[in-house]
Amino acid sequence: MALATEEKAKEKKGSQSELAKGEQRLAYWLLVPTLVILLAIAFYPLGSVFYSSFTNDTFASEVETDFVGFQNYSDLLSITFAELPQELDDSGQPVIDPDTGEPEYLSPVQVLPRQPRAYREVFTFGLFGNQYVLGATDADFVLSIIDTLIFTVTTIILEVIIGLGIALVLNVPFRGRGSMRAAMLVPWAILTAVSSRIWEWMFIDTRAGLFNIVFQNLGLTDGQTAFLANESFQLPAAIIIDVWKTTPFMALLLLAGLALIPSELYEAADVDGASKWNQFTSITLPLLRPTLAVALVFRTLDALRVFDLFQIVFAQSKYSMASFAYYELIDSQRLGYSSAASVVIFLLITIFAVVYIRSLGIGEDD
Amino acid sequence: MTEATDVTAPPEEIYDASDSLVVRKRKRKERWGRVGFWALIVLIAIFLLFPFYWAINSSLKTEPQLRMTPGTFIPRDPSTGGIDITFQNYEAVFQNDAFIRAVINSTIVAVTVTVIALVIGAFAGFALGKLRFRGKRASLYLILSMTMFPQVAVLTGLYAVILNFGIPAIPSMILSYMLFTLPFTVWVLTSFFQQLPMDLLQSAQVDGATPFQSFRMILLPLTAPALVTTGLLAFIAAVNEYLFALTFTTIEPDARTIPVAIALFTGQVARQEPFGEIMAAAVLVTIPLVILVLIFQKRIIGGLTAGAVKG
Amino acid sequence: MKRNWLVALIALMLVLAACGGDGGTDTTEDGGTDTTQAGDGGDGEEITLRILSGNVGAEFESNEIAADLFMEQNPGITVEVVATPDFVEDRLGQYLQLFEAQSPEGDVFQIDVIWPGDLAEHLIDLNEYGGADEVAGHFPAIVENNTVDGKLLGVPWFTDAGLLYYRTDLLEKYNLDPPETWAELEAAATTIQEGERADGNQDFWGFVWQGNAYEGLTCDALEWVASAGGGSIIEPDGTITINNDAAIEVVNQAAGWVGTISPPGVTSYGEEDARGVWQAGNAAFMRNWPYAFSLGNADDSEIAGMFDVSPLPGATSGQSAATLGGWQLAVSKYSEHPEEAAKLAFFMAGESEQKRRAIDYSLNPTIESLYEDAEVLEASPFFGDLFDVFTNAVARPSTVTAPNYSDVSSLFFNSVHSVLTGSADAEDAFLELELDLVDQTGFDTGSP
Incomplete structure (x- = not known):
């Protein structure tokens, strides 16, 4: 792409290429402050994260540090699948659970290898009548990757839909629009630590919490539902909290993007008799694409690095990748291992970013 | 969404036609569209504001009121059930000098961070969005990559640098917050600049304006609403930051920012969490911010866009 | 006109930016001199000591008073009390960042009872400054806990232990005695819960405790296991004992409480969650500090005057166990004034200070004789009854497993949590836990 620019520049004649050179020089000068600031701040910290991810460095310790190559990564990411054999009684007959009538299986601990490295259960699942187990050398981290990815994809989809909806509504002139726009800031403006607390309180497992009051009044539950302790409610709760908190971010950015679309385009479309839906798909969406792309990149980045929410609401009962890295560093003081986890996060973000940038065409010359 | 846009249909259509059946049908559809639109607005407002209402509600309760079952939508006395509002949480927050000091610190840090990130980010965004040069995509990736690590990973290295150079807490926060605000402003502004039509710029160039002049006179005014939005988002991100602030202010209690000050709220004894006070502090921080945005919106965005659109 | 406005605004922004930038670099240089000044402090007359401690209303106030007293007695020394967050990971994180940088900025640190082992390499041996004499009257169990490889790393400051809270009014109503065994507690909790629910309080639960996957669960579960004669996970001599029948049985028993006498959400409870239910009058029993x-x-409590505390139940009567908690004062190895810092730590944890803190703030002393002190007992009568609980408190295996205690603990609480939530049964969970602990520590297994 840069090459094409250059060729285009070459094609032009003397004075124009002089102009192009000037433009190029100006561009570099304009970029210098940003790059200098960022590199000055980040070079050492980022470099040391990469470096220590290949060592067994202990945080806040003078214990000898060794270079361990990819050991940390292999400890973090090694997984294995195993089939769970049916439990057999002394006579060699499969044991049947008297309550459910289902056959019983050996527990994953008895099946997963422990030598040379111990694998622990991430989850078990049934397929074609057999039971399987996914084991990992670090089950917590592998589970945190799965959870964080589910969390990221779900929140992003919901935020785009709701955020775009809100932005479109608020782009229509109506009385009180200014106040609505300001109100929209509230969730984003509340400190993350506090907003997690508010929701934690609303999700509390007694009828001191909003959801238990409401569900009980609707006659759906007895008002004692443990939203944050129950495994199947945990991720949905985290997703709701995050969607509430960050949809305004999405909506505000999209609203600013909408404001940049020239109204003449819609007027012309109206004259041509295009339907609103057609206008939305042929004008709004394409022109909103760059803004949407940027919003997606930064929301994904934040979602994959989600930390406060998981730390406050779930402590160590459910990890996000970043809260895993945090507890590894602070509680276990394994700097090298924690750094490797951070690099994994970095790489995952890179994949997402590249996909967005490729498919949505950011930074292309138009 | 389609409902919402329906309402924008020019209203004159309704009135200039004769009172035929078709028109009446359309009128009815129009009315329902309007009802639907306002219902949507109310729904959005509830979605956005209800949890905040719950925070306000909680901030006006004492501990026993917070704990009572079933909880109440307005503070009530646990035994009699009568309405019983307390301001003790707000009093406690106002009496907390450390909190007031923290508000000042947060303002200094966040304003400085926002202004630097916006100005420098606008330079870079203009270059990346509107100028032709080699290595554009590489620059974008490089800038983004600075912000792709979880904070906890970068923290140790950063703090080592800060202690090594002996940088005081406030400048260290300002500098380190660049790590997440600057890539954001650069990227957003790049996309906004990129979206602007080229012809305005070209005509300015024909008129003999230098690229910098066209940036200042045409692009900046046109993107003012975008700049304000970006700045606002960056500002709030800077106010919200906790982990860096907590670490950098460990030995400099006077430089603590709002999130750190709130984390240091405690009850009378260890382990007691002063939930009501935390809520009161959150309300006290959020409401002025929203009012500021309201004022800002009317005066500044209004002024800027009105002057700018005609370029 | 509007255009001018805009240009002015942009100009203002640029100026601000320039100032901001300058400000940044300027202060950087100032900062440089700052540190050297701090470094020079030792040469002058005036010494500044920084103590990092809790920020809880009463504690912080008490520390400032103590600091003033100390400064009066030691002219030439300034003591700066720095508050740190009550949230344990935040506090530990702050300490570790300072230690990692080997910063001399902190002198005295308030450390948790489980930290001396893990932080050992950053702390000075207080015995070099006469620590042995200073801790002579303190609870031996805590002193032992704070001693790593013969070095005294912290002087005990105030202590904590798990207690059973029970509602006197409800026990009376249902004609029950305070339970001494877990079975009795189960029975009493069931009776009261059924009765109270029948009386219309549908939010009532029998027993609340700390079941979230965090250090608090290690404390609760250690109490169950130890009270059943199941050992203390890893014994002080370095034997892994957790995989035994008594431990498995008692944890299975506890798992049975979830959703019956304890709320299903108890597996996400911390101390404050439990107290929330308890203090709203919605629980008959509570395990808490x-x-x-x-x-x-x-005054505003729903249950004021309607409850009392006792030692926690045991598997059999009289087999109670309480987990040892509490805080110590330690001196950083990177302090430039270790001698003065040690003196400050000894002063703040000394008998007169502990007595003042016990009387004014109900902070539990670590000095045995204070539990017989008339003034202390007058201020906090329940101290006397709990003397046995405090003296016999079970320490978590933090010193023997150092510097890996937090890993050991998180293996343990995750294992117990998986039993409580029903995702594993105790037999499997403890079998795996034992294997993991062997991998983690390299210790041998044995019976308690």
Whole structure:
């Protein structure tokens, strides 16, 4: 792409290429402050994260540090699948659970290898009548990757839909629009630590919490539902909290993007008799694409690095990748291992970013 | 969404036609569209504001009121059930000098961070969005990559640098917050600049304006609403930051920012969490911010866009 | 006109930016001199000591008073009390960042009872400054806990231990005695819960405790296991004992409480969640630390005067166990004034200070004789009854497993949590836990 620019520049004649050179020089000068600031701040910290991810460095310790190559990564990411054999009684007959009538299986601990490295259960699942187990050398981290990815994809989809909806509504002139726009800031403006607390309180497992009051009044539950302790409610709760908190971010950015679309385009479309839906798909969406792309990149980045929410609401009962890295560093003081986890996060973000940038065409010359 | 846009249909259509059946049908559809639109607005407002209402509600309760079952939508006395509002949480927050000091610190840090990130980010965004040069995509990736690590990973290295150079807490926060605000402003502004039509710029160039002049006179005014939005988002991100602030202010209690000050709220004894006070502090921080945005919106965005659109 | 406005605004922004930038670099240089000044401090007359401690209203106030007293007695020394967050990971994180940088900025640190082992390499041996004499009258169990490889790393400051809170009014109503065994507690909790629910309080639960996957669960579960004669996970001699029948049985028993006498959400409870249910009058029994005592008796409490505390139940009567908690004062190895810092630590944890803190703030002393002190007992009568609980408290295996205690603990609480939530049964969970602990520590297994 840069090459094409250059060729285009070459094609032009003397004075124009002089102009192009000037433009190029100006561009570099304009970029210098940003790059200098960022590199000055980040070079050492980022470099040391990469470096220590290949060592067994202990945080806040003078214990000898060794270079361990990819050991940390292999400890973090090694997984294995195993089939769970049916439990057999002394006579060699499969044991049947008297309550459910289902056959019983050996527990994953008895099946997963422990030598040379111990694998622990991430989850078990049934397929074609057999039971399987996914084991990992670090089950917590592998589970945190799965959870964080589910969390990221779900929140992003919901935020785009709701955020775009809100932005479109608020782009229509109506009385009180200014106040609505300001109100929209509230969730984003509340400190993350506090907003997690508010929701934690609303999700509390007694009828001191909003959801238990409401569900009980609707006659759906007895008002004692443990939203944050129950495994199947945990991720949905985290997703709701995050969607509430960050949809305004999405909506505000999209609203600013909408404001940049020239109204003449819609007027012309109206004259041509295009339907609103057609206008939305042929004008709004394409022109909103760059803004949407940027919003997606930064929301994904934040979602994959989600930390406060998981730390406050779930402590160590459910990890996000970043809260895993945090507890590894602070509680276990394994700097090298924690750094490797951070690099994994970095790489995952890179994949997402590249996909967005490729498919949505950011930074292309138009 | 389609409902919402329906309402924008020019209203004159309704009135200039004769009172035929078709028109009446359309009128009815129009009315329902309007009802639907306002219902949507109310729904959005509830979605956005209800949890905040719950925070306000909680901030006006004492501990026993917070704990009572079933909880109440307005503070009530646990035994009699009568309405019983307390301001003790707000009093406690106002009496907390450390909190007031923290508000000042947060303002200094966040304003400085926002202004630097916006100005420098606008330079870079203009270059990346509107100028032709080699290595554009590489620059974008490089800038983004600075912000792709979880904070906890970068923290140790950063703090080592800060202690090594002996940088005081406030400048260290300002500098380190660049790590997440600057890539954001650069990227957003790049996309906004990129979206602007080229012809305005070209005509300015024909008129003999230098690229910098066209940036200042045409692009900046046109993107003012975008700049304000970006700045606002960056500002709030800077106010919200906790982990860096907590670490950098460990030995400099006077430089603590709002999130750190709130984390240091405690009850009378260890382990007691002063939930009501935390809520009161959150309300006290959020409401002025929203009012500021309201004022800002009317005066500044209004002024800027009105002057700018005609370029 | 509007255009001018805009240009002015942009100009203002640029100026601000320039100032901001300058400000940044300027202060950087100032900062440089700052540190050297701090470094020079040792040469002058005036010494500044920084103590990092809790920020809880009463504690912080008490520390400032103590600092003033110390400064009066030691002219030439300035003591700066720095508050740190009550949230344990935040506090530990702050300390570790300072230690990692080997910063001389912190002199005295308030450390948790489980930290001396893990932080050992950053702390000075207080015995070099006469620590042995200073800790002579303190609870031996805590002193032992704070001694790593013969070095005294912290002087005990105030202590904590798990207690059983029970509603006197409800026990009376249902004609029950305070339970001494877990089975009795189960029975009493069931009776009261059924009765109270029948009386219309549908939010009532029998027993609340700390079941979230965090250090608090290690404390609760250690109490169950130890009270059943199941050992203390890893014994002080370095034997892994957790995989035994008594431990498995008692944890299975506890798992049975979830959703019956304890709320299903108890597996996400911390101390404050439990107290929330308890203090709203919605629980008959609670396991918690002593802090809930004064809060429960506060004027606006629903249950003021309607409850009492006792040692936790055991598997059989009299086999009670309470997990040792509490805080120590330690001196950083990177302090430039270790001798003065040690003196400050000894002063703040000394008998007169502990007595003042016990009387004014109900902070449990670590000095045995204070539990017989008339003034102390007058201020906090329940101290006397709990003397046995405090002296016999079970320490978590933090010193023997150092510097890996937090890994050991998180293996343990995750294992117990998986049993409580029903995702594993105790037999499998403890079998795996034992294997993991062997991998983690390299210790041998044995019976308790």
